[in-house]
Amino acid sequence: MDFELTEEQKEIKRAVREFTEKEFKPEIAREYDLKEEFPWEIYRKCAKLGFIAPHFEEEYGGQGLSFFDYLLIIEELCRADSTLGTAMITGPFGGELIHMFGSEEQKKKYLPPITRGEWVSSAAFTEPNHGSDITFLETTAKPEGDHYIINGTKTLITNAPIASFIVVLCQVKPEAGVKGQSLFVVDRDVEGLDITKIEHKMGIKASPIGEISFNSVRVPKNALVGCEFMGFYHSMEFFDVTRVGVAAQALGMAQGAYEKALKYAKERMQFGRRLSDFQVIQHKLVDMATALESARLLVYKAAWYIDKGRIIPELSCMAKNLATSTAVKVVNDALQIFGGYGYISDYDIERYYRDVRITEIYEGTTEIQKNIAARFLLGK
Structure with a gap:
């Protein structure tokens, strides 16, 4: 058992600290907190240095770092500034589901733009009537030919107003409970998707949240993330x-x-x-x-x-x-x-x-x- 960080890990922390000392100015953080805006310019600089989703494999634009190494980066970013640090680490949120359970085709499409700092992503679980309890959902995905038709509402969703794609947990077979849920990736520009920004949060104001309405949103069968009817277990x-x-x-x-x-x-x-x-x-x-x-x-x-x-x-x-x-x-x-x-x-x-x-x-x-x-x- 060794409680000492390796030299490589110490260098990772030094590199992040050098970046934050240059970019995380208090007056800048206060400005983004006041305006409730996402710090895109800083986010792209952070990605350029490899600090956004660095644990993704190199073929998807990541650094191939361990999860522990990634935690060191998270900790250092948020130590430097709670508001800007949080904005940096929440960008890949929905992409994590693609990374863990997505197909090779999905990984190649959705992950590289995240690691380049071009996209941020969302993962939609919470509903107006279902917060911590997602054992049954009102957002449904109905099979129809080669597509699924998604209807319902998700709320308090991190990055929803600025996300390029959303991974959403849906009830496909209502009678099956948790064994009838699946995950789907939904592109932002799809017809029937309506996103409303929720303003005036108490904190982390540079990380926007929103409410997402799915109004007969049609997604292809290959939008399924992971195994069918395993959405709840994948999410856990x-x-x-x-x-x-x-x-x-x-x-x-x-x-x-x-x-x-x-x-x-x-x-x-x-x-x-x-x-x-x-x-x-x-x-x-x-x-x-x-x-x-x-x-x-x-x-x-x-x-x-x-x-x-x-x-x-x-x-x-x-x-x-x-x-x-x-x-x-x-x-x-x-x-x-x-x-x-x-x-x-x-x-x-x-x-x-x-x-x-x-x-x-x-x-x-x-x-x-x-x-x-x-x-x-x-x-x-």
């Missing part, structure tokens, strides 16, 4: 992997907030002394650092197993739960160290506070993660 395996990515995202945000609070505590004078001279602040900083190190070990362990070909659902859930709850607590404590200044937008800790909260909600709420882990632990 997908989440078992991507949840570890969310954990790394949360860790990065929290690490960035911790570093800002540490620097501020060393500089801020109160009662004739630096904040860092007060024992109560020292203890708070130690608790923050300890919590981060503990969560990081579990996240790295989950990623290590994924690279070994062992996806352990309960471990992914525990890693996401611990990392996201730790991150929310650490960012909250960081803001507390800043005091009143932490509550205003001139100090970026306020933005980190708004951004980190989503990590306990999307890709499975904290409560759902515990339910899943409990089923595996209890053998149910």
